[in-house]
Amino acid sequence: MLEPIPWNHVHTLVELGAGTGVFTQMIYDLVRPDCQVAVFEKEEEMRELLKREFCGFHMFSNALELKDSLSSIGADRVDCIVSGLPFANFSQADREKIIRQVRETLREDGLFITFQYSLQMKTMLEAAFDEVSISLVPWNIPPAFVYTCK
């Protein structure tokens, strides 16, 4: 998930659906010290744990409010968005709302990286981004697809 990120050139990064913070920890270890990081997690208990663990990262509750939340910290454009959001469980309207905001928020050469357990998001992501590459991670349980979108 994090392999394609050019860490030295990333000044603003967003994580959507951080959950237990597995990616957040790696992001914490790898980002430039001056990188602004915003993390979105809906579950309050998890968000509170993340807040305590990763001080300095901005915490928000709902990825559906991506643009407004980032505006509130003066980050209208970002270099990279990493997502663990379970798009398969969302309504089509919510999927579209999030992907539209992701596109509008990313810089011209920005990266959106997400994992899913199916190819259900392929058509939508290919319509939204110039380039989409998909790789299968067979050793994940269950095996997962990583979508890297430019």
Ligand SMILES: C[S@@+](CC[C@H](N)C(=O)[O-])C[C@H]1O[C@@H](n2cnc3c(N)ncnc32)[C@H](O)[C@@H]1O
């Ligand atoms: C697959 S899990 C997280 C995976 C994460 N990488 C981890 O290691 O735990 C997806 C997460 O997205 C969160 N989530 C679902 N809908 C959300 C939303 N609209 N905004 C922010 N987080 C959301 C869930 O609460 C859940 O923690």
